[in-house]
Amino acid sequence: MAIVFNFPRDPVDGQEYYQGQYAFKYNFGQRRWLPIPYTDKFVHSVFYIVAALLWCNSFQFKSKFIKVFIICFSYGVLMEILQLYIFTSRSAEVADVVANSVGAIIGLILYRYTSLS
Numbered sequence: 001m002a003i004v005f006n007f008p009r010d011p012v013d014g015q016e017y018y019q020g021q022y023a024f025k026y027n028f029g030q031r032r033w034l035p036i037p038y039t040d041k042f043v044h045s046v047f048y049i050v051a052a053l054l055w056c057n058s059f060q061f062k063s064k065f066i067k068v069f070i071i072c073f074s075y076g077v078l079m080e081i082l083q084l085y086i087f088t089s090r091s092a093e094v095a096d097v098v099a100n101s102v103g104a105i106i107g108l109i110l111y112r113y114t115s116l117s
Contacts, residue, residue, distance in 0.1 A: 044096055045103035052107025065108050076100030
């Protein structure tokens, strides 16, 4: 399962994109600043919360929490390694791995306290 999002480097009128720690919106040639620091880290965490919840829901064995965390953590590290060595327009950050791990842990906690199993 992979979800790919492409945020263009050169926005067209009306398009939104993310660069660094701030979200920008271009609208008819005018730049509007929306200063939300660390937006990308929040998005990383949300994606991994969803991923952990989905993985936990798909496994039926008892020791799934550690295995789901290892899967989420490994996938996050793999994506950062690929960004470092393969994709030239992307950069790898340790903070992304931390945000991914925090999201996975939150997802596991949510699953633990909301599931009936």
